[in-house]
Amino acid sequence: MAVPPPLFTDEEIDTLVETFYARVRRHHRLGPIFEEAVGADGWPHHLATLKDFWSSVLNTTGRYKGSPMAVHQRIPQLTEGLFMPWLNLFHQTCVELFDAPRAAIVGQKAERIARSLKLGLFFNPDAVA
Template sequence: MVQSRHATITEDAIATLVDAFYARVRRDPTLGPVFEAAIAEEEWPEHLETMRRFWSSVMLTSGRYSGNPVAVHRAVAGIERSLFATWLALFTETASELFEAGPASEFATKAQRIATSLQLALFHRLGGPPDGLKRKPAA
């Protein structure tokens, strides 16, 4: 039996999305090893709860999350810019499967902004060229 997709964003729906998404992340050949190295097996329940609070704050402006995502991601060994495209594709795919088009699009838009912000914070260097551009050689 096919389960109907969520029409609205609720705390329960966010929990379903977070759990389904991170189950996929853990199985992903690119993302899985990075997450497994960063999060011990016994820490996963706490991580999932943190992510539920994070997305609740993002999507429902609940204020349930307080933390520093940039600092957390800076501490992750093996994090690379290319991983964000995989993360975003998996997240968007999971949201599209679990939510109707409107809420799925809201999640995708927020996820894109979060991915862009984290990439800028982690990989852009002040005084360097804009991301994706190489500095022209001095004449």
């Protein structure tokens, strides 16, 4: 039985990550937070990690071995309100890079990841409304 080819090539994932995070770095709200968290010299390593992450998410390669929740918990400036601009930039990038069905696949996965991170980082059932 033949194994179907991956839905996204490594080159497509590389382009997605590089294009998207170039936009994040220029974003007036997201850029400063990422620059502080990643550091000026940390971008090559961070981008390589993100490429492994998205390869694992999109093609189930298992290349990513980290913990996104733990990483995001270490960013004190991260607020729930920053997820929307992040997702907007991400969707915009996907629509520009992929046909509609594949852009939707990536976008839906990003939405689920964002929802999971927001729940893990900000959900407090004991908070008084």
